[in-house]
Amino acid sequence: MTLSFRALMGACAMGALCTAAAAQSTTITVATVNNGDMIRMQGLMDAFNEAHPDITVEWVTLEENVLRQRVTQDVATKGGQFDVMTIGTYEVPIWGERGWLVSLDDLPESYDVDDILPAIRGGLTVDGSLYAAPFYGESSMVMYRRDLMEAAGMEMPDAPTWEFIKEAAAAMTDKGNEVYGICLRGKAGWGENMAFLSAMANSYGARWFDMDWKPQFDSEEWKATLTDYLELMNEYGPPGASSNGFNENLALFQSGKCGMWIDATVAASFVTNPDESTVADQVGFALAPDNGLGKRGNWLWAWNLGIPAGTQNEEAAKTFVEWATSKEYTALVAEKEGWANVPPGTRQSLYDNQEYLDAAPFAQMTLESINAADPQNPTVDDVPYVGVQFVAIPEFQGIGTAVGQQFSAALAGQVSAEQALSMAQQLTEREMTRAGYIK
Structure with a gap:
């Protein structure tokens, strides 16, 4: 269990306890793709650090093909090299079914899982459990x-x-x-x-x-x-x-x-x-x-944050995933970069926001396109698989x-x-x- 920021500062003020308290902070490693949204997130980490001073985030940023190879090897062997992984809609149902990912069903009520667009959420769900949280979606x-x-x-x-x-x-x-x-x-x-x-x-x-x-x-x-x-x-x-x-x-x-x-x-x-x-x-x-x-x-596609079953830092990883895919993070990007640059395609609340609709004339058609996709029933006749494209x-x-x-x-x-x-x-x-x- 990590100490709160206030308790940590108090301990450090006393001098003798500073080293022991600091040792109880948690470092998590996030493997991510080198796209614009994730690079932007790294530039906004001051907000996370301020809210969670007991968690240190280290980034491993990779080109998509290299990322996929590295995280697949790590998650399959439960190597524990990464605590949070950026993965696509393709990987989530496969890895979730194999028990390679931590379920996110216990995210707090304030996270508002029901706000995630049904089509996007459906692609990240296995047997009723959510195994990754989306930060960007598209059709x-x-x-x-x-x-x-x-x-x-x-x-x-x-x-x-x-x-x-x-x-x-x-x-x-x-x-x-x-x-x-x-x-x-x-x-x-x-x-x-x-x-x-x-x-x-x-x-x-x-x-x-x-x-x-x-x-x-x-x-x-x-x-x-x-x-x-x-x-x-x-x-x-x-x-x-x-x-x-x-x-x-x-x-x-x-x-x-x-x-x-x-x-x-x-x-x-x-x-x-x-x-x-x-x-x-x-x-x-x-x-x-x-x-x-x-x-x-x-x-239908989404880039998502998932937590590998091999992590030793599950609670800290969930705290980061919750922050990085939350409504509050969307508001942070809008404040710093403008509404047109927020990660699209994941939450209904974004498409109910008039400021976003005004900044993105294509928003409504994007939403309708995402909602028209059904990864559980992708074609006219029944199929034994999940996935649209x-x-x-x-x-x-x-x-x-x-x-x-x-x-x-x-x-x-x-x-x-x-x-x-x-x-x-x-x-x-x-x-x-x-x-x-x-x-």
Whole structure:
């Protein structure tokens, strides 16, 4: 048990007890990703230190791929190197089910767990228990040029269909002036092109696996998904799209070369920033498209703070997680950095705040996009897995990237859609059999 700040100061004032009292303070190590939100948090630690002088926070800040490798190794072996880990929505259900994370069900009432958006909370919950706290969340949506849409004589609905997206892409394309009707991810990777294509496939009624874990790439639904994606990109997309991920498409959109872009909701603040975007005053937003089957083609992701079961400092770690993902932290960021810079996508109270809504004209569509995602029931038919744009099993990172390579090759014209789907079916079936899912 740590001493209070007042007791510690009193002891130190007496001199003889200072060393003993200080020894009872707790040091926790936080492993985190090197994104803007987490770097900002490190710059605001004075507020935490003032409120909790008995807890010292040490940071290990890593690039995403290195972070994932380090924390996975540590949590699996209960190594105890880290007391708090920054992990994604992909890891939480896998690690929670395996008992690798500490439950956060005993956070104080003042934390207001019920304020966390249901879709985000659902992705972090296993058997009714919360295993991580979100500090940033996102879905995906349509970002489009209102001026080009108007010039095409069309009006974007708030909830478009894929058929409308096709028609609009055709009408907005002007390749002679390097304006492309639509920009989508083509770069291979489970978190790159497969994030988009898995979400799109959900809206087409496609699944990664049936209830017996048999891969479904030989289904008509996957054929329709990939065929329409390739048509959109080959007819109305930019050249070299098989190399384009989030950052490449962001640059294309900001420079006025994309009529529409379907991607992460966090991009909204970048494309509407007049210092970064040449089309900032012409950007509109809509929900990701659907096919009338009850599911939209949008994903769900969050960066979260979790506590590994191997920690020796559970109480101090929970104190930090509570502070870093609280309403009070959001207010602190707003005070220091402005409302437009607060971590988005985690709490309903943020979207009830008029100051935030005024600073972020895309806020309401972001909220609706997040709420439209259901990680427990991601597609039209039943599935044995959790996850919207991924499958929450350890094997998915390798399988998802391998499938993404096949689909990227199809986009580059190296193989046909039929060949890509056939290879995806074969490699996924092989890996799932090897892993014991298929008997």
